[in-house]
Structures are given as structure tokens and as C-alpha cells.
Amino acid sequence: MVAADAVVKRYGRTVALEGVSFDVLAGEVHAVVGENGAGKSTLARILAGATAPDAGEVRRAASVALVPQTLSLVGALTLAEHVALGQGIGQGIGRGLGRGLGRFSAGAARARLADAAARLGAAPPADVPTERLSLPEQQLGELGLALALGARVLIVDEPTSSLGPAEVERLVGALRAVAAGGGAVVLVTHRVGEALGAADRVTVLRGGRRVHHGRVDEFDADTLATHMVGEVPSPAEVTRAAPGAERLVADGVDAGPLRGVHLAARAGEIVGVAGIAGSGQHVLAEVLAGLRAPERGTVAVDGVPITGDPRAAVAAGVAYIPERRADGIVPGLPGSDNAILLATLRDRSLRRRWTGIRDRRAERARARELFERFDVRPRDPALPAGTLSGGNQQKLLVGRELSGTPGVVVAHGPTQGLDLRAATAIRDDLRAAAAGGAAVVVLSTDLDEILTIADRVLVLSAGRITDTFTTDDRPDAARLGRAMAGHPTAESDV
Amino acid sequence: MASVRSLASVRSLRSGGAVAAALLAALVLGGVLLSVAGSDPLDGYDALLTGAFGSRYGLGETLVRALPLALIALGVTPALRAGVFTIGAEGQLAVGALAATATAVGLGGGAPAVLLLPTAAVAGALAGGAWAVLPALLRVRARVNEILSTLLLNYVALALLNYSLRTWLGTSTGDSTLQSDPLPAPAMLPNLLTGTRLHWGVLAAPLAAAALAWWMRTPRGLAYEVLGANPALAARVGVRRGRAVAGAMVVAGAAAGFAGWLKVAGVDGTLYPSVSGGLGFSGVLVALLGGLRPAGILVAALVFGALSAGADGLQIDTGVPASLATVIQGLLLFFVAIGFEARRRRRGVA
Amino acid sequence: MDAELILAGAVRLATPVALAALGEAVVERSGTINLGIEGTMLAGALAGAYGASEAGWGAGVALALGVGVFLGLVTALATLWGRANQLVVGLSITLAATGAATYLYELWRPTGTEAPNIPLAPTVHVPGLRDIPFVGPALFEQSVFSYAAVVLAVALAWSLRRTGAGLALRAAGDDPARAALRGVPVRATRTAALALGGALAALGGAVITVGYLGSFDANVTAGRGYVALAAVIIGRWSPWGALAGAGVFALFDSVAIQSGAAMAVPVEVLTALPYLVTLAVLVVVARGGRGPRALGQALPEDA
Amino acid sequence: ACGSSDEDGSATAATAGGAKPLSVALLTSGLTNDGGFNQWAAQALQKLQSDGRITLQVRQQLSDPNAAEPVLRQFASRRFDLIIGHGIDLSASVLKVAAQFPDVHFATTGDATLEPKLLPNVEGWTYDFGQFGYVAGFVAGTVKDVTNVGIVSGPDIPFVQAGLKGFVAGLASTNPSATTASTFTGEFYSAQKEQEAVRGLVAKGAQLVAANTAEGNGVAPAAQQAGVPTVGAAVAGSAAARQVNITSPNLDFTSVYAGYLDRLKAGTFGKRFETGTLANKQIGIDPVNTAASAGVPADLQAKVDELSAKLSSGELKLPSFS
Numbered sequence A: 001m002v003a004a005d006a007v008v009k010r011y012g013r014t015v016a017l018e019g020v021s022f023d024v025l026a027g028e029v030h031a032v033v034g035e036n037g038a039g040k041s042t043l044a045r046i047l048a049g050a051t052a053p054d055a056g057e058v059r060r061a062a063s064v065a066l067v068p069q070t071l072s073l074v075g076a077l078t079l080a081e082h083v084a085l086g087q088g089i090g091q092g093i094g095r096g097l098g099r100g101l102g103r104f105s106a107g108a109a110r111a112r113l114a115d116a117a118a119r120l121g122a123a124p125p126a127d128v129p130t131e132r133l134s135l136p137e138q139q140l141g142e143l144g145l146a147l148a149l150g151a152r153v154l155i156v157d158e159p160t161s162s163l164g165p166a167e168v169e170r171l172v173g174a175l176r177a178v179a180a181g182g183g184a185v186v187l188v189t190h191r192v193g194e195a196l197g198a199a200d201r202v203t204v205l206r207g208g209r210r211v212h213h214g215r216v217d218e219f220d221a222d223t224l225a226t227h228m229v230g231e232v233p234s235p236a237e238v239t240r241a242a243p244g245a246e247r248l249v250a251d252g253v254d255a256g257p258l259r260g261v262h263l264a265a266r267a268g269e270i271v272g273v274a275g276i277a278g279s280g281q282h283v284l285a286e287v288l289a290g291l292r293a294p295e296r297g298t299v300a301v302d303g304v305p306i307t308g309d310p311r312a313a314v315a316a317g318v319a320y321i322p323e324r325r326a327d328g329i330v331p332g333l334p335g336s337d338n339a340i341l342l343a344t345l346r347d348r349s350l351r352r353r354w355t356g357i358r359d360r361r362a363e364r365a366r367a368r369e370l371f372e373r374f375d376v377r378p379r380d381p382a383l384p385a386g387t388l389s390g391g392n393q394q395k396l397l398v399g400r401e402l403s404g405t406p407g408v409v410v411a412h413g414p415t416q417g418l419d420l421r422a423a424t425a426i427r428d429d430l431r432a433a434a435a436g437g438a439a440v441v442v443l444s445t446d447l448d449e450i451l452t453i454a455d456r457v458l459v460l461s462a463g464r465i466t467d468t469f470t471t472d473d474r475p476d477a478a479r480l481g482r483a484m485a486g487h488p489t490a491e492s493d494v
Numbered sequence B: 001m002a003s004v005r006s007l008a009s010v011r012s013l014r015s016g017g018a019v020a021a022a023l024l025a026a027l028v029l030g031g032v033l034l035s036v037a038g039s040d041p042l043d044g045y046d047a048l049l050t051g052a053f054g055s056r057y058g059l060g061e062t063l064v065r066a067l068p069l070a071l072i073a074l075g076v077t078p079a080l081r082a083g084v085f086t087i088g089a090e091g092q093l094a095v096g097a098l099a100a101t102a103t104a105v106g107l108g109g110g111a112p113a114v115l116l117l118p119t120a121a122v123a124g125a126l127a128g129g130a131w132a133v134l135p136a137l138l139r140v141r142a143r144v145n146e147i148l149s150t151l152l153l154n155y156v157a158l159a160l161l162n163y164s165l166r167t168w169l170g171t172s173t174g175d176s177t178l179q180s181d182p183l184p185a186p187a188m189l190p191n192l193l194t195g196t197r198l199h200w201g202v203l204a205a206p207l208a209a210a211a212l213a214w215w216m217r218t219p220r221g222l223a224y225e226v227l228g229a230n231p232a233l234a235a236r237v238g239v240r241r242g243r244a245v246a247g248a249m250v251v252a253g254a255a256a257g258f259a260g261w262l263k264v265a266g267v268d269g270t271l272y273p274s275v276s277g278g279l280g281f282s283g284v285l286v287a288l289l290g291g292l293r294p295a296g297i298l299v300a301a302l303v304f305g306a307l308s309a310g311a312d313g314l315q316i317d318t319g320v321p322a323s324l325a326t327v328i329q330g331l332l333l334f335f336v337a338i339g340f341e342a343r344r345r346r347r348g349v350a
Numbered sequence C: 001m002d003a004e005l006i007l008a009g010a011v012r013l014a015t016p017v018a019l020a021a022l023g024e025a026v027v028e029r030s031g032t033i034n035l036g037i038e039g040t041m042l043a044g045a046l047a048g049a050y051g052a053s054e055a056g057w058g059a060g061v062a063l064a065l066g067v068g069v070f071l072g073l074v075t076a077l078a079t080l081w082g083r084a085n086q087l088v089v090g091l092s093i094t095l096a097a098t099g100a101a102t103y104l105y106e107l108w109r110p111t112g113t114e115a116p117n118i119p120l121a122p123t124v125h126v127p128g129l130r131d132i133p134f135v136g137p138a139l140f141e142q143s144v145f146s147y148a149a150v151v152l153a154v155a156l157a158w159s160l161r162r163t164g165a166g167l168a169l170r171a172a173g174d175d176p177a178r179a180a181l182r183g184v185p186v187r188a189t190r191t192a193a194l195a196l197g198g199a200l201a202a203l204g205g206a207v208i209t210v211g212y213l214g215s216f217d218a219n220v221t222a223g224r225g226y227v228a229l230a231a232v233i234i235g236r237w238s239p240w241g242a243l244a245g246a247g248v249f250a251l252f253d254s255v256a257i258q259s260g261a262a263m264a265v266p267v268e269v270l271t272a273l274p275y276l277v278t279l280a281v282l283v284v285v286a287r288g289g290r291g292p293r294a295l296g297q298a299l300p301e302d303a
Numbered sequence D: 001a002c003g004s005s006d007e008d009g010s011a012t013a014a015t016a017g018g019a020k021p022l023s024v025a026l027l028t029s030g031l032t033n034d035g036g037f038n039q040w041a042a043q044a045l046q047k048l049q050s051d052g053r054i055t056l057q058v059r060q061q062l063s064d065p066n067a068a069e070p071v072l073r074q075f076a077s078r079r080f081d082l083i084i085g086h087g088i089d090l091s092a093s094v095l096k097v098a099a100q101f102p103d104v105h106f107a108t109t110g111d112a113t114l115e116p117k118l119l120p121n122v123e124g125w126t127y128d129f130g131q132f133g134y135v136a137g138f139v140a141g142t143v144k145d146v147t148n149v150g151i152v153s154g155p156d157i158p159f160v161q162a163g164l165k166g167f168v169a170g171l172a173s174t175n176p177s178a179t180t181a182s183t184f185t186g187e188f189y190s191a192q193k194e195q196e197a198v199r200g201l202v203a204k205g206a207q208l209v210a211a212n213t214a215e216g217n218g219v220a221p222a223a224q225q226a227g228v229p230t231v232g233a234a235v236a237g238s239a240a241a242r243q244v245n246i247t248s249p250n251l252d253f254t255s256v257y258a259g260y261l262d263r264l265k266a267g268t269f270g271k272r273f274e275t276g277t278l279a280n281k282q283i284g285i286d287p288v289n290t291a292a293s294a295g296v297p298a299d300l301q302a303k304v305d306e307l308s309a310k311l312s313s314g315e316l317k318l319p320s321f322s
């Protein structure tokens, strides 16, 4: 239904796509996988017509809708209004203007959405400004919108990177339903299992080239992963010390949706906080990082209170990896400034002695080191951070936060949007931080991630810690999933 | 209006083809107006240039008019970089001039220059800074939009100035129009270039530019930039937002107040109700056109100063009415704004 | 002080500002700040006066609207297509328009000639209702423009909520990059908003000359364009808010004028009071509500 | 060098019309088509220019000293023969610049406080504000059935107050029982505020409105709408004023400027202070418009002429109103 023929796209010296051909057929889900910066998002944009290729050709036999990696909902408008917006324009200037000045029917828009929702099997609220919807609601909303506006081909760019298992399942089901209904889906993803489970065919990109493509049954998880990133590194061996004293203690925290949350993390320990979207993870992460003052309760690092005091938190060595990457970088500043921001602001050795001026050479050297160590690509610290691919922005951010010797790490979805190699690397970094004596808290909706990394898992559900599991009684995923959804197994100790 | 990030998108002011083209466009359009007004465009522009640079007097006039603009622009730059759009310079300059005048006149002619000059300068800067405290507090504590609060307080400052000149600070010589007593001679800044109004205070501009250049290269400069672009991140890395915002606003106010002192002690010699006369707003424009960088700001201030001084020459040599000179100034500004942007994009700065 | 008089005077003083503020509210909803409205108002005041004296008040209004649209389009050309800084362009428009209005008026009426004869637009008297105490004269004995402002506010409020154009406008002002992804012609939308905003600002200026004064001088607008900008913010970017914001200023002006020498406070206190009260109002309304997210930002490259 | 025979000769030649005209610059605080104070000055000089006695350059809207001083200085540095700063807000600037150019001749207007500050190269002029207001008040008092008079003034400053006091005295002379209500708009140029002030005064019972100091163009249109006549509105300022304004005092600068030119030729220019009055014909009175109101007495023009004559001759002496 959509086909690309030898498309090329360059951004300055970066070659994002180098002669990639691609096609997606009616009735199929076609996965596009590849490491960070491989060119997946660029291909998606070109297929949808949002970006023009420098060379090559794109043919579209049906209407295409793109659900970009960073969503495209206008925060001030409701989903119903988005439907009306989509109808009012995009039909030629003349008719568009005629419709634009006429009254739109909110009822009709809602009906179309409801119809699309039925096909998706999920109905996000249609009459709330989309900025107030949760992330999964927004993601489903985007899909529903595309269908409501008559798209037959959906191109979805990493829709699952911040969803919990139940939501991923629901979304994949929805995508399959679209394909089954005679449409087609292009699914950009990092998760090998997801690609194999949801798709009919797979295309693998690497460094802007198509390195492999074919039916899913030609692959198993390992070969696919190898195609994506070359040899998959196995987690580094880290000698873990026995957990030491409690370093981060949050006590009796009431904040927004949180009620009476108690959390203590010891030196050398990685505590996972599992919760579905909307459970209050975001607020908890901000409270733990000292960014948000709780209505009640305290947060302390090594006995020093940091409650609602970001400066105290920084001084106490709290590293923070926010859920939304946009909260953590300045896209217009060079990668180097972003990478060593904390050091620049705090480390006197990066200043000239008498004038207090920043020592650019020392800064650049340190930034290059960090780019190297955290594998940020391209290795050019002078490029504005905003031009890096999503995954490389994440690496940059994680690198900045972990490159000192943090005493406490609060990481919210630290590997979202990362390829296997990078995700593994970042998990290694988190483990290394713990081994170095830090108390690490990882909050995530991704059960696999939590189970891979955490020594101890807390389940956050509707603002309360409803369950805890220790390393010794590692639960199976099903049990944990139920707990996250608010149905803890009866025998678990709460 | 939260975002002034786009402001920084107007970058530095090095010459370029686009700027030249913009100037040309403005000059051609202005030329058409000049011929409509019955004078030869070339004569007109010759007069404009001569007025601005053609004589010692014109040059002095250009510099003297660029001075307050440069100071206001340099002072407001940290705030603009932090995304705080304070446009209170108009009022801050007025209260600065008011305080400086009151100090100088109050201490009287008996006091020596070494006392009068610094005390009046400090009084001006302090008053200008103090005038920024209320909007700063309102912005930090009550989230009141600073564009509006500073704009509103400009009008209040002018009312205060008028009231003062009508009552306690009014001239004792019985003049009917509002003005203060003349400043005592030792309170006046000495002349730098005979035959012009240029005074020693003009050195304040390069000094302030150097200070800004230094500041921008310190970690604090980066912190403000981060604050402007991503307040959440700034908070996270320990930048105290309230302090930074309030500090920037007060510094901008102090710079404007200092410029008020320079205006009275360097040029006017008497405090008039019109002491700010749009300088505050032009100063913000100069900051923007200068790309929020010290060198760019100095150049932009000179361009503004030259335009204003040149317009006088234009009128007097060609008989073109003042109103037409204003139109040409507006056109120049308009096209220069477009030209800078075109040049910036051609150079591919993000 | 006479409440009836103050109220009726406030409506008159508010009308020009309200019209300009309605236009500016639309412009800002689409994501642009137009600091050129002061100059546009003055240009409209002159165009209105000229058209009216040549061919009746209707012609004056039409000419003013035309001039306003022109200035709006020039602003759009510079800021949206030329991507120049909005604030600089706006102020340059004000500068040029102010100079041009003065210059053209002098060409039209050189020194020594008599002032032009400018016919006024009619005042609507609603018999009976105008005798209602306090609000009668304020509500039922006003220039056609006052009623036009209310009708416009209703129409704009409805269009913003209920029409495709309104949606496109809000989307363009909230998130131009995403709006563009969703098919909104961001530039065209913002351009249309600027044209409308220019027309209404110029109309506001024409109201001063053609609605009330019957004369022109270079000071007729006297900073009202900036007051309109303030009114938009006080009104939280809604059409009704713009009317209310204009009303706040006008009310204080009216009180100050009518109390005249009668009050024991210095005249400067009365001058400053509306600004201080507005500041106080701002403190109260500052929490909650938000302006268009993309307001004042340069157009993103891909929109 | 003053008074040498050569110069006497050239002065004679000038009167004969053969000499090079003098270069004169006029700087005004408002616009010269304002129908009032500034227009009167510009018109008088334009007449001299068309007579070939001077070449004229005009700069307007220079009430702000920041704007005015550079312009003054430029004219001075170009050695204009006479530079006139017209308007009280220009006088301080003129004195300042004149001190720096002692060999260039300046003239300015102001109030009585100007006189002691004059320099050897500066002449000053003022007019009798009280007399000016008195004439307007006198006229207002003659209108039949007017018991309450509204007065609109601009800023509350001394010379405006002097005009106001003169007006009240004049009113009392013809209608001792009339009451007055007075409003200040706070600004010289704010037509819409003047309008509202007029409406307020009329609503409070004013049957006639006076424009004190003849500045704004808002008084007459509002008075026309409210159906009351005016006194003192600038007749050239708006069409409405031609209909509803009964009469207004005006200023005639012809003799003032002719005096400057004569003294420049004679080399005696400087440090002279003159006050315009009815007696020296520098204050005049517009012809009475009896159609402005039914209450205007038919013989008002005669009464005004008589008053003018009495004030001119000194038969009627007014107290000082300042």
C-alpha cells in the first residue's frame, strides 16, 4: 500500500538513510527495527510524506497517517476537535476554507471516534484537552484519530516504549485489528519480542541501510537482535557488594496521587518501582529527586533532608533521569553543554582560576570522554543536542547523570527508546553506580526491565505501594503484572 | 508569552549580504518617500549620513544617543536569555533619573564632584533596581506575567516623575513647565569631545559590554541560558529559579536606572518628565537586534544612535519633515529585522 | 461623581480599545504578538477620518479596515514568511505608521487650512431602555461601534470554539509544529489572524475619529494600542475577556475624568491608579489559565 | 560692530526689498495645523516668507526637550539668523542652547518667569493669560439663561490656572450669579478625554462649555452632541467648532515677529521681553458666531468690541491672575 524506492536522506554530514527500499502490503503489520540512529524515524516520516527524501521515490496507494515518536496531538484541543480539525482542512484550500468557517459538528466527530475506537478496542476520552490525557491514552488517541480520519495505513513510531505490559498487549491487538480489517501497519520498535509477536514481516535498518528484511518466521529473537546491533553484548559482570546503610529514605509521602508512600533504598541496592501508567510514578520520581514538595512526608539522603529542595538534592548527589527526555536536555545547546551541564555548574576545575570563566577546552575534553563512554552517536559534541536521534539523546542524558559518582540515582524509564546494546549498556551503568555505593531507584512500566535490573521490587498502584518482592522470592511476570494492575496475589506479603 | 526563546534566534550582527539587501530595500522605499516629499533621495541619505557621522558634532551625537540604549540593552540581556521579558526600562530609567537628580540637587553645588558623581550614579542604579523589585516578586511569588507588570509600572513611574516635578523636586525658578532645578556643575559628567555633547560616561558602554561578555562565559551564563530554554532542567540542576529571575530583573532595572543618571548628568543637566522618551523600549529592541550578545548590542546601539542623529541632519538639510524621518527609521528597523533573520538562516544556525 | 455618567463614559472610552483587543486576542491565539497595533490604530484613525470626510462615515470605516488589513499582511509577511522577530517588526510598524499618519495628515491639511469636516457614525438610542437608572445610558445609548464590538465578541467566541477555522487557529497558536503535522496551514492561519487583527485595530482607531471626535490629530490614539495588549492578557486571551480588560482601563479613565478637580488626591494618583489596579487584578487572575503555548515564538522550520 | 553705517545701509535696503532674506527656524511643541497656538505662529511666519522677508524652516512636535535640543543645536550650528522656540515647553531648551551659542539669536515663549532668565541673545514673549481668559469668561456670561458654565482645562499648571482665574473673573463681570464647574484632563492633547469631560460637565448641568487655553479638539464635537455652545474652542481645529463655538480669543504673532526682524536688522536684538495683550493687538478675538446658540445676544459683537477697546485703552484694568 506504501512503497519506497531507494530513498536517501541526509542531514548535513549525517546520512540518515542511504538508498532504502521498503514496502508494506494490505493486511500486514510490518515491523521496522534497528539500533538508535539507524534511520527508523526518518524512514517513517518519509513514508508518511512528512519529510521529503533527497533522492528516491515514495508511492502511496492509500491514505497514510503517521503517529510520530514524539506524539503529534495539539495539547489544547480534544480528540473530537482533532477529528474536526483533520476534516476541516486537508481537502484543498477552497473547500477547507468553506468548512473552516462553518460550524463543525462535535457530535459527528465523536461518532467517528467511537467507531474508530470500536475497531481499536479502546476508547480514550474524546472531550478532554489531550494534554490532560495519560501517555497511553494519547497513544491510543493518535491511532483512533488516524482511523477516524480514514487512514488505511498507520505508521507508528515506537508507540510502546513507555507502556506497561497490559497496555502493550492492548496496543498490539489494536494494530493487528487494523491490519485484519484490510489496512496496513508499519510498526517501528526496539523490542525484538514485540516485532516478532506482532508483525508479519520485518525490515532491519542499520546505519541508514536496509540490512535485512523478510517474514518473521525467518527469524528468531537472537538472529534478529544480531542483525540489529551486531553481537549483542551480555551484561557486564559487576561485583555487587552487599547492600549497605539506607541512603535514600522517603517517609509517609502524600503528594498528588501518592498516599503514605514509604520507600528506602540502601547503598548498593537497586530498587525497582513497577506501576502502570497513571499509578503515580511520575510524581514519586519527582518527589524522590527533590523536585516536588510533597503535601506530607519527608525525603532524605544520608539523613540530610532534600524534601522539595532540588539544590539540596543535587548537593546530596542525587542523579535524576526524567521520564520525558525533553525535561532533561536543552535541544538548542550543543551536546557538550548538555552532557556536562552538572559539572559545568558545580565543578570548579572546569573554570579558569581568576576569571571564573568556563574552560572550554577542559569541557570539550570531558564531553568527548562522556560521548565515548556512553556511546553517543554521532561523536560530535558540537552538534545541537536536539538533532541527535531519540535514543542518542537518552544516552546523552543518562551519561550526564551517571558520570559523576552519584549517591542516589532516580531513573524513570531509563532505557525507553533505546536499542538493545544501549539499553544493556545503561543497565550496566546503573549496576555500576550501585556497585559504587549508590542507592538506585528505577521506576518503569516495563516489567522486563524491572525484573532484569532490580534487587527488590515495589509495586505502585493507584498511589500506594501495594506489594514488595525481594530478590530471593523473584516473582513470575504474571504475578507482578497482576499486582501492578491492582490485583495483588493473596499470599504475597504487603 | 512564556517564551522568549525565539528572541535569541536573532543572532549576532556581523555584516552579511542579507543585511545589506535589507538596508537597500529600506533605503529604496525611503527614497521613494523622499522624492514624494519633494527632495532628492540621494541628497536625503547624504544628509542622513552626514548628520550621523559627517562631523565631529554628528559623531558625538550618534555616540551620545547610543549610550543609554546600549546600557539598557546590555542590562536586560541576562533576563532575556533566561526567558524573562522585562520591558520596564522606560520606568526604571525615569525613577533612576529622578533619584539621581534628587541626590545631586539635594547635596547641592557645595559638594565636590568626587562625592556628587558617584552618589548620584549609585542612587540612580539603586532606584532603577528597586523599581524592578515589585514585578520581580510578583513574577516569582504570584506568577504575574512580567511583560505586563513592568509595562504597567512604567506608567506608574511616569506619574511619580510628574508628581515629583510638580511638587517637591520642581524647579524653584518658577518655570511653568515641569522640570527640576539644574544639576550643580560638579554633578555633571565632564565633556569628552569639545563641540559635542559627548561625555566621559560613554565609557560605561564598553565596560558594561565587557562585563556581560565575561558573565556569559561563566557557568552562571550557561545556567541562565538553560533556565530560558528548559526551566524544569534548570530547577533540576540546582538553579534557583526565583533568585535567578528576580536577580536578572533587578540587574536590568539597575542598568536602566544608571542610564537615567547618565542621561541627566551627562546630557540634559535638568530632569524633564520626558527623560525616558521611548529609550526603554528601544533598548530592548537593541538587545534583540544585537542577538543578545555584547558586541552585537554595541553595534545595534550605534545603528540606532546614528539613525536618530542622522534623522536630524536629514530634516535640517533637506527640509524633510520629522514625521517622514520617523517613517524611514521604522522602515529601516523593519527591513533590518528581516535581513538579520535571513542571514541567520543562511548560516544555518539552529 | 455620577455613576451613570461614569459607566456610559467608560463604555465610550472602552470601545476603541475593545475592538483592537478583540483583534489582538485572535492574533495571539494564533501564536503571534503584534506590537504594531498602536501604529495600526493611528493609521486607522487617519484613514477613517479621511474616508469619512470624503464620502461619509461608512467609507471611512471601510478605508480604515483596508489599511488595517494591509498592515496586518505586512506584519505577516515579515514575521511568518521572512521569519523576522515579531516584537521588532511590530514596533517598527508602529514607528513607521505613526510617522506616516502625521506626515499624510499634513499633506492633507497643511498648516493654515481648516480642519476637515468628519461626519460621525450614528449613536443608537433605544428609547425607554436608556432611561433605566445607572446602566441605561451605558447600554442603550452608544455608538454603533460599541454594539459592533459586542456582536464581534459573541461571533469570535463562538467561532473559536465551534468552527474549523477556530480550531486551526488555536492549534496554530498552541503547537504549530504538531498543528502542521495535522494538516493545519499554520502560516496561512496566522496570516489570516494578523489581517483580521490589523483590521480590528484600525477599526478601533477609526472609532476614535469617526465614532466620537470628528477630528484628527497625531495624538488621538495616545498609547491605547498598548492598553489593548494589556487588555488581552487580563482577559486571558478570550474575546469576552478582551472586552472586560478594555473595560477595566476605561472605567478608571472615566472615574478620573469625571472626578476631575473634585478629588483631593493629586491628579497623578488618578493617572496611575488604573495601572495599579490592573496590576492587582493580574495578581488575582495570574494563577490558573494559560496563554497560547507558542505565543511569541518564531515559526518552527517545519511548519 | 553693531550700528556701523554699513549695516544701517543694508537695513534700509532690506526694507526696500532688495536684501537677502533672513533665515528663520520655527520649532513648535505641537503640530502647526492644530488650529490654535502653533498654527497662529506658523501662519504669521509663512506670511513673512511669502513677503520675501525670510526663509523659513519649521520643526514640529518638539515638546520633549530631548528631541528639541539637538534640533536647536543643529540650527544654531548652521548659523540661522533667528531660531524661535515656540511653546512654553521649549523655553528651557532654548535658554540652554542659546548659552552655548552666544552669537546666534533666539526667541522663545513662556510665562512671566521667563523674563529674568533671558540672555543677551534671547528675546522672550508671553501673553496675558488672565486677559485671554477674561475675554472668554466675559462672553460666556452674556449668553442668556446660562447659570452654570463648565470649563475644560488641560494639565493643572500655573499658566493654565491663570487663564482659568481670568475666565472666572470675566464671567462674574457679566453674570455674577453664574456658577462654574471645572475639569482638568491632565494633558494638553487628549481629545477623547476632553469629550468625556464635556459630557460630564453637561450632565451636571453646564449649559455652556469653555475650552480653557484653546487647545484640544475634543471640546467642540462633544458640546455639539450635547447641544450646548462653547467659548474658546479652536475654530480651525474641528468642523464642530465652527458651528457651536461662539467666539474665542486668539493670538496674532505678526507684530511680534516683525519686531524681531527689525531689531535683528538694527542690531539691537536681545534680552527683550514682551507681553501680548489686546492693547498691542497680539491678542485678538474671533468674530462672534451668533448662530452658535439661541442665547447669544444680538449685540454681542458690539459688547466684545467695547470690552476690547476698554482693555486696550487701559480704561478697564484687570488684577493679576497668576
Ligand SMILES: Nc1ncnc2c1ncn2[C@@H]1O[C@H](COP(=O)(O)OP(=O)(O)OP(=O)(O)O)[C@@H](O)[C@H]1O
Pocket (backbone or CB within 6 Å): A011, A012, A014, A015, A016, A034, A035, A036, A037, A038, A039, A040, A041, A042, A043, A069, A377, A378, A387, A388, A389, A390, A391, A392, A417, A419
Ligand atoms: N532534523 C535532523 N537534523 C539533523 N540530523 C538529524 C535530524 N533528524 C535525524 N537526524 C539524524 O539522522 C539519523 C537517523 O535518525 P532517526 O531519528 O531516523 O533514527 P532512529 O532510527 O529513529 O533512532 P532512535 O531509535 O534513536 O529513535 C541520526 O543520526 C540523527 O542524528
Ligand SMILES: Nc1ncnc2c1ncn2[C@@H]1O[C@H](COP(=O)(O)OP(=O)(O)OP(=O)(O)O)[C@@H](O)[C@H]1O
Pocket (backbone or CB within 6 Å): A134, A135, A136, A255, A256, A257, A275, A276, A277, A278, A279, A280, A281, A282, A283, A284
Ligand atoms: N497534584 C496532583 N493532584 C492530584 N492529582 C494529580 C496530581 N498530579 C498528578 N495527578 C494525577 O495522578 C495520576 C498519576 O500521575 P502520574 O503522572 O504520577 O502517573 P504516572 O504513573 O507517571 O503516569 P503516566 O505514565 O501517564 O505519566 C494522574 O491521573 C494525574 O493526573
Ligand SMILES: [Mg+2]
Pocket (backbone or CB within 6 Å): A040, A041, A042, A069, A157, A389, A390, A391
Ligand atoms: Mg526514532
Ligand SMILES: [Mg+2]
Pocket (backbone or CB within 6 Å): A277, A278, A281, A282, A323
Ligand atoms: Mg508517567
